[in-house]
Amino acid sequence: MSMQKYIEVYFSLIDKIDELTPGDSIVATKSLSMAEEYLRDHFPKFPVMPGVLMIEAMTQASAWLVRVGENFAHSVVVLKETKNVKFGQFLQPGQTLVVTSKIVSDTENETVVKAQGAIEGQVRIRAQLTLAKYNLADRSPHRACFDAKIVGRLKEELALLWPDMPNPLAD
Secondary structure (H helix, E strand, O other): OOHHHHHHOOOOOOOEEEEEEOOOEEEEEEEOOOOOHHHHOOOOOOOOOOHHHHHHHHHHHHHHHHHHHOOOOOOEEEEEEEEEEEEOOOOOOOOEEEEEEEEEEEOOOEEEEEEEEEEOOEEEEEEEEEEEEEOHHHHOHHHHHHHHHHHHHHHHHHHHHOOOOOHHHOO
16 A cells, blocks of 8 residues: 555544643544444444444544644554553443543653543543654655655644644644
């Protein structure tokens, strides 16, 4: 797969960023709709968001927290490890998952967060997530141009997800 295709294959499980305090915490939402493609195959007679996608939503929200806090210093922020995962009730179409994430520790290559997802004010999933962060150029210098393209696309997406973004964070 070409790098251009890699950049375009990404899917978002976050609909909106409601609050973001750079370097500290984020609150984001994911509203589940029957139109979600995967619901046709995942318990067709009892459509629910798979737990792994709830973890992915928490990961994506946490990645936005990292990116904004570091002013997009790393083009890639991905899940490296989960600990202490606790699942509760399923997320069903028509419900909204409110994801909160708070930074526990941060180094050059990793950020650890405590994240949770709540439905109607009740925590339904929680976990400690370790996010790895790097640039493609760190692993292969000739890919530095892709880092800039990825960051550009991420900034465009951030503007859509966080319409209330403070001006100092906008480029």
